[in-house]
Amino acid sequence: MGAAVPGLQSSSPALVREPFAAVASCVCSGRNWLRLPLRRGDGGGSYGVKWIGRAGRERYCPPVCSSATVPTRLWDGVAEDREDYIKAGGEELDLVQLQASKTFEQPKIAERLQPLSDETLDLVVIGCGPAGMCLAAEAAKQGLNVGLVGPDLPFVNNYGVWTDEFAALGLEDCIEQTWGDSAMYIEGDSPIMIGRAYGRVSRTLLREELVRRCAEAGVGYLDSRVDRISEVNEGLSSVLCTSGRTVKSRLVTVASGAAAGRFLRYEPGGPEVSVQTAYGLEVEVEHYPYNADHMLFMDYRDYRCRDPESVDSEEIPTFLYAMPVSSTRVFFEETCLAARPAMSFGLLRDRLHERLEKMGIKILHVHEEEWSYIPVGVNLPMTTQRQLGFGAAASMVHPATGYSVVRSLSEAPLYAAAIARALRVSGGKATSSNSQEAAIEAWNVLWSGERKRQRAFFMFGLELILQLDTPGIKDFFVTFFQLPEWLWKGFLGSKLSSVDLIWFALATFVIAPNALRFKLVKHLLVDPSGAKLVQSYTGFGGGGGVVSSKSTDLKSVKGI
Template sequence: MGRWEPDARGRLMAAAVELFLERGYDATTVADIADRAGLTERTFFRHYGDKREVLFAGPVDVHDVLRTGVVTSTRPGVAPLTLVAGALDAVCALLQGDRERSRRRQQVIDAHDVLRERELIKLAAMADTIAQALRGQGVADPAASLAAEAGLAAFKVGWEQWMTDDSGGRDLTDHVRGCLDGLVGLAGGSPAPQSPTQAQATTKTRTQPVKDSPPPRGPPRVSPTHERPDATTASVVVLGLGPAGRSVTHLLARAGVDVVAVDTAPDRPWRPTYAAWHDELPAWLPPTVVSTTSPARAFATSEHELARRYCVLDTVGLQQHLSLGGARVVAARVLDADAHRVHLDDGTALTADLVVDARGSRPDPTLAQQTAIGVVLPRSSAPMLEQTWFMDWRRDNGTGPGDPPSFLYVVPLDDEHVLVEETCLVGRPALGFDELRRRLHTRLAARGIRLTGDEREEHVRFAVEAPAAPADPTTPTSTARMPGGRRPTTLRLGARGGLMHPATGYSVALALDVAERVATAVADGTTTASDLEALVWPRPARRVQALRAIGLTTLLRLPADGVAQFFEAFFRLPTALQRGYLTDRDHPALTLASMASMAARLPPSLTKIAVTSALPALPSTASVTRRRVR
């Protein structure tokens, strides 16, 4: 696992604009563009449908930005044109980063009728989106359509001014705002006030500090819509916009639920390269968020071809797909949160029917961690990089049998690039980056791959255990944290909620799956907070988690020279049993069968470790044993 910054899209765009200006739009082919960018045509078509799209498909969906801009500018009594200004501010902030590049693109468009026509269609679509968003905020027609069209006219003129303004004193936002104010002046009105988005020049918003108000009364039903007395009240508040928080926010907003999402950096691009077994991905995810899918291999003490297909997600594509349109997004640090109340570092107190905590795992040295160092290499560097290696425990990394082991992980990022990582699966403490880097370089050299030193290096460090929350039923990562009868505080999701596999560190596919179940239940309108807890942690899943935690304890107790034998036993299991331990949460008996079957294949000294690791957890798993095994 690791992170990777794909730049194929940007390179293709730069190459296309260069060629369009050099040779003309008509004379430039997709093959020319791919060639100039140093990529293949296949890669081109993974990013763009045709050469025209290169000029019009930005890295972020402009319609999402417009919708978010309208929603985050909404305040009681605000004029429709002020909401339009907020939406346009957000788009300007997105587009004004590189004026020279925008100018070159505009030069190409201006020179071709077909492209000019496409540009006009794009502007018309933006006006439609704004009008729709205004209607969503209760602005009736014709005011919604008129305000949207007027806003787009101001945007168009402001854009043209910005393209020709070489003074450098005014950015795109200033020009568009100036045009909008001028437009209002023409009608004899006063200019639209500064919106919060203009103040911040981003799509984020900070709510104003208000006095604490009491939590909602009545039965703990999660109402999908809310009579909002002010901007600090919502049906659902989601804390954290990593994969877990963003997916649930996206799905809630899409279902029309009144949701506020809080993150210290809501717009920060995700960096890690997320991967999962293909059969773990929920059906609601479009295939476009998957970057590569391949058969995987493993090497413990012998080589294994794994039956399940492994996929690497397109991190950028996934984050974009999980758009936040329709949600109110707050950029702030959460100080503390309980079932209905959240305190932010700007003094704001948010209240909600439901608070979802998806703030990820805490950097806590007492928790078992996974660490890795990776490099991104051209796939053509060596034949071994043509294959996906889920785990390769061979000791050609300069270590001896007594050294704590680490394994090689190799996954294709796209047609041309591979992520190669030296990984410490779990440790308390885990191996450090210097040691992992040394091992990776030694291993690659042993396999004929010399690094130049210019490779992008990827760092991985995260806790595989959830932060301790004694007696909190939403984090059953060990028997000590199993249900204790206390009423839950927040609904915890993702790594925060113990939804990470404690023995492998995987959580993303499950987070996406659980997000859909939670969002559907909340949108239904009859769900209570405890229904949701049961949905995230059905009884079988709690038992499975307790069993998986035994796997973690075993791994942490294995002698260094026993780890490869342990995984040899695992990879010799039938696929259904491998899946039973890695993925299944519905059948504790299957998880147990997988572990028992594996223990039976281990040498006696390792079987003893596996069995004694299970002893402290037996009370919580006994019912499974009684019913299914005896």
């Protein structure tokens, strides 16, 4: 919610800048399937190139940006399929990459961590975002020999968090500004006060803290992108880097962002990926019409002041999110909670400017422009594969809210402990069967039967949100924040057990207006996500069930 602000994830696609032409070298499993010259304005550049690979699997090459103001860019390599292409940015790929290519003065990882040695490692973590760095540090604390591999790039998104959640992670010193309460507007001029403090995270301080943790734990570092991962003799994996370096390790964890189809396999089927998009501006204004002591969590009011009957039922709702730095400097963001296909940045930009104009907010100076793109409701990774995942690469983004960072940071210690335990149980000698067993054990902790039931519930919520019109989404959020605090806080933070979520559903049904109740019942009975939810809870059709599932939950390995 609030796009990249609370739903932080690490996604650092490689950039190839060529002003007038580019060559798409589509590499799949180390082989060149297609080499095609593309020029700005070509049909292939506008819509991408699709073909069938030798294995009969559809392949997709992302489009070249045809904007006159943004340099042509290609995603390094190729999207493994259409789903991976959408995760990478889809039709908004050029602006997603522009956001990722921002430069800020932040500490360099290579200046703080020791260079990666040539010895065989216990664990390689690919990706230097918050999820990857936190996992690397925690795994090293478990006594593992850990290497971190990825480009030494700054954190570029504006991050916002509930202050109590960041304090629980020992990261309260990384918050640069705090608001004592958060406000939400649905109708009229009276806000709904959420009663929860919100904070803006310092990108620099967060990165400094995570780098410090890696340094203290003894994590080694290699500044390079990864070309591919292959299995070698004696149960080891080889990480082949674009720098020419090859790193051997017993296990590899991919934490390089949602578009990880090049390295990880995902469950087939399911609905197409949905996306939370947001367009933001940090600006100087003449005046700020809201209370600057409060963070504006959501303003769902119709800034056009239209008759509700005249609003197109197919219009996708968006809301205003704002963090006032002062009474005249504000970070505004127009956010689409979820859409399939993704709502374009162009439409969000137009809505934001129109909203600010209608509200009489005059922009005096623009400090920063932001494009936030968060895939939600993606398929789960296959938990029988040799390579591990974490963060957005492991589908840990909350399907119904876009939240990601707090879950990744909070689960890193437990997941690291599970990996260490699995490696110890598999024995000191690396063999193919031992490494495979260790990977499966770790996967089953990250995505236990309990976690899969929770996810089925969140996917049900996502599909409901996608179908709600503006009045419906307003009813939903008014109902949501009327729930007992432990329920709505737990839902946002992925803290509710599968049993707690049943209470959440019952309480929502009791409080909701009749129109929303009808939609909830219809959604449960008609939408495929309803059938999957029932299946996951009952165990019919192989879903496991609340009682029958024997998978290990993260909580069971705490303290290992």
